[in-house]
Amino acid sequence: TLARIQSRLMKLTDEAPSNLRFAVTAGTIGNGLDTEIGSYLHTYPDTKLIIIDTLQKIRSQKNNASGGMYASDYEDISALKQISASSGVSFLLVHHLRKQKDSDVFNQVSGSSGITGAVDTSFVLMKDKRESEMGILVATGRDIEMQQIVLRFENLRWVFVERNDGAEMMREKAPPFLNDLVKFMRDKTEWTGTATELIQATGDPIMSPVAVK
Numbered sequence: 001t002l003a004r005i006q007s008r009l010m011k012l013t014d015e016a017p018s019n020l021r022f023a024v025t026a027g028t029i030g031n032g033l034d035t036e037i038g039s040y041l042h043t044y045p046d047t048k049l050i051i052i053d054t055l056q057k058i059r060s061q062k063n064n065a066s067g068g069m070y071a072s073d074y075e076d077i078s079a080l081k082q083i084s085a086s087s088g089v090s091f092l093l094v095h096h097l098r099k100q101k102d103s104d105v106f107n108q109v110s111g112s113s114g115i116t117g118a119v120d121t122s123f124v125l126m127k128d129k130r131e132s133e134m135g136i137l138v139a140t141g142r143d144i145e146m147q148q149i150v151l152r153f154e155n156l157r158w159v160f161v162e163r164n165d166g167a168e169m170m171r172e173k174a175p176p177f178l179n180d181l182v183k184f185m186r187d188k189t190e191w192t193g194t195a196t197e198l199i200q201a202t203g204d205p206i207m208s209p210v211a212v213k
Contacts, residue, residue, distance in 0.1 A: 011156055019046070026052075029060040029079050041087050053094040055115075073114030081118065097124065105138050125151075134161075177202070 005022050021044070027033040041047055052058055060076055080091050096110045105124045106116050116122045121141030127134065133153045140146040150161040180202040185191065193201070 019044075026058055028058050029076050031060065033058050034079070034083060037083055037087075041089065047089055049090050049092060051092045051094070055093040055095045056110075068112075070112040070114040073112045074118045077115055077118035081120075093119070097126075106140070 002022065002024055005024070009016055027036055037050065060072070060079075077093075080093070083089070084091050095115070097108045098110050100108070102108050105126060106122055107113075108124065109116055109122070119141075121139065121144060124138045126136050126138070135151045135153065135158065137149040137151055137158075138146070139149065145165060148164040150163070151158040152161050153159075177199075181198075184202045191198070191201075
């Protein structure tokens, strides 16, 4: 509601920017939303960013039987991208995560991979616990390299702590055995033996031979 928005805004600032505007109702994709956005941009042509919270609220209600969920998700995002391309306005879409964990954080985005496949950039904000003050924002996209940004929630704002780029993320994910293997092969041009012998040679007694292929 507008009352809730006003209450939250007053906690952030005493005076909001004059070009910040809110709407609490909207049509859906393919059923009024594009007309509403077009009318708004005609009235306020200097608009640079539209935030939709949440994406699910404006999703189309059609069921794409031929292509399934992926096709439906991709079409919805593509419709918004067409508006963005023609108007020069960026869209920030707030969406939910699944409760199930996954080794690839972007697989946790609710819906099919059609959503992350269609957008230009994806951000996933994760916290170990709901009440935790620390969070990790994982970002990837067509125009940026994959990265992790460590944040701290402080005075109703997320504060930057540090950034890890894609290379650092890959090093963190690498099993410790790979570091031992690199050290072992550093002064060698070749080595022949079984997986078990390789593990013994690297001096890692806890690694299972199954892990070496």
